[in-house]
Amino acid sequence: MNCMEFRRMLLTDPRSSEPAFIEHRSHCPECAEAVARSARFERRLAEAVNVEVPENLASRILLKQSFEPQPRPAWWRSARLLALAASLLLMVGVAALGWQSYRAQQQLADEFVALVNGAPYALSATRAVSGSEISATLEPTGLDLAGTIGDVTFAGRCIIRDKLSGHLVVKGDTAPVTVFLMTDRLVENRTRIRTAQYSGIVLPQGSGTIAIVSAPGEMLDDVEARVRAALRFRSTRDA
Amino acid sequence: MPDARMHNAQARFERLVNAVSSDLYRYALMLCRNRAMAEDLVQETFMRAWRFLDSLRDESKAKSWLMTTLRREFARQFERYQPVFEDVELDQIRGDQGINPEVWAVRRGLMQLPTKYREVLVLQVIGGYSGAEMAKMLDLPTATVNTRLFRARQRLREILEGDAHSDSANERGRV
Numbered sequence: 001m002n003c004m005e006f007r008r009m010l011l012t013d014p015r016s017s018e019p020a021f022i023e024h025r026s027h028c029p030e031c032a033e034a035v036a037r038s039a040r041f042e043r044r045l046a047e048a049v050n051v052e053v054p055e056n057l058a059s060r061i062l063l064k065q066s067f068e069p070q071p072r073p074a075w076w077r078s079a080r081l082l083a084l085a086a087s088l089l090l091m092v093g094v095a096a097l098g099w100q101s102y103r104a105q106q107q108l109a110d111e112f113v114a115l116v117n118g119a120p121y122a123l124s125a126t127r128a129v130s131g132s133e134i135s136a137t138l139e140p141t142g143l144d145l146a147g148t149i150g151d152v153t154f155a156g157r158c159i160i161r162d163k164l165s166g167h168l169v170v171k172g173d174t175a176p177v178t179v180f181l182m183t184d185r186l187v188e189n190r191t192r193i194r195t196a197q198y199s200g201i202v203l204p205q206g207s208g209t210i211a212i213v214s215a216p217g218e219m220l221d222d223v224e225a226r227v228r229a230a231l232r233f234r235s236t237r238d239a
Numbered sequence: 240m241p242d243a244r245m246h247n248a249q250a251r252f253e254r255l256v257n258a259v260s261s262d263l264y265r266y267a268l269m270l271c272r273n274r275a276m277a278e279d280l281v282q283e284t285f286m287r288a289w290r291f292l293d294s295l296r297d298e299s300k301a302k303s304w305l306m307t308t309l310r311r312e313f314a315r316q317f318e319r320y321q322p323v324f325e326d327v328e329l330d331q332i333r334g335d336q337g338i339n340p341e342v343w344a345v346r347r348g349l350m351q352l353p354t355k356y357r358e359v360l361v362l363q364v365i366g367g368y369s370g371a372e373m374a375k376m377l378d379l380p381t382a383t384v385n386t387r388l389f390r391a392r393q394r395l396r397e398i399l400e401g402d403a404h405s406d407s408a409n410e411r412g413r414v
Contacts, residue, residue: 008389011388011389011392011393012370012385012388012389012392013363013369013370013385013388041345041392041396042364044339044341044342044345045345045349045360045364045395046364047339047342047345048342048343048345048346048349049265049269049346049349049361049364049365050265051265051268051269051346053260053261053264053265054264054274054278057260057261057264057278057281058256058257058260060278060282061256061260061281061282061285062252062253062256064282064285064286065252065256065285065286065289068286068289068290070248
């Protein structure tokens with residue numbers, strides 16, 4: 001350590017116990033003098049910082065503390081943080097599940113809308129279809145309607161999610177009502193279909209699924225009640 | 240058991256207050272240069288310490304925790320209220336009337352230092368902290384803390400030498 005480094009150290013940490021600092025001090029008379037001057041300055045500095053403390057400061061702090069609630073143990077804060085993290089995780093989980101379920105419903109709605117749009121001839125058919133024709137059409141799908149569901153103007157079959165399914169059109173009050181009948185259960189709860197062009201419902205029925213789609217505003221309750229009452233399962237055949 | 244825990248906590252808190260409150264007050268006063276504000280800062284810092292007492296098991300580290308907490312509280316309050324330092328406020332830190340004039344000159348010089356220089360110097364003198372320890376407390380590189388310490392002493396000496404020159408000039412003027 002040279003004199004310049006020593007003087008710099010003296011202004012940074014005058015009480016340094018660094019060996020190089022101590023050694024330089026013992027060998028350099030000029031720097032030793034600087035140390036003596038510095039010691040006087042440090043004593044004055046220590047006195048200057050040692051300002052008077054207000055009387056009873058400690059008592060006033062303890063008095064104020066006596067009105068404070070009891071401190072919580074460290075584990076309590078950790079537990080609180082854990083609980084907060086768990087509830088956040090739960091919220092994220094619930095939101096993710098909700099989003100997943102919404103996406104699945106949206107996908108199903110899109111599928112049925114695509115099916116309706118894919119068979120415009122079914123909507124425009126006007127001929128009354130008899131009960132025996134309906135039974136004959138539905139027979140390969142493993143389903144049958146044992147009862148009337150209204151004025152059926154179209155009876156056909158289509159593939160929905162790799163399964164042969166029933167496709168009927170019933171005359172509605174203002175627009176044709178399309179009914180899809182499936183042997184697989186695609187939904188666990190009643191689900192609504194809402195698009196600009198169509199509205200409808202998808203509902204579980206036994207081990208199968210019923211979807212009813214029509215123009216917005218068409219009352220579907222009656223058709224739904226009749227389809228639910230009339231639907232019968234036969235044997236299922238894969239497409 | 241909860242009573243025993245409370246009793247221990249109370250005893251530990253009292254020990255902490257008795258051991259550190261004076262130094263904490265001096266540090267606060269050197270930071271904010273106002274007695275009332277300094278006492279408020281100390282009170283608030285100890286109330287925080289009481290709430291987190293269970294985490295302050297190591298009493299040797301408690302002092303630096305309190306100093307750091309007080310500094311943060313000061314910064315928070317200073318954002319809202321920035322007192323303008325004027326000579327009249329020197330009375331706030333004058334202390335007893337029988338103070339040595341040389342010590343008083345150093346105290347006055349300290350108050351004229353920029354806060355960043357004053358706080359490291361005061362921390363070193365009050366707490367005996369090393370550059371590395373202060374660097375941790377202030378969240379600064381050690382080199383920065385050492386530079387500030389160097390400049391703080393350098394500036395303080397310049398201020399004191401300036402005071403001495405003007406005093407002697409006044410003396411000559413009177414003669």
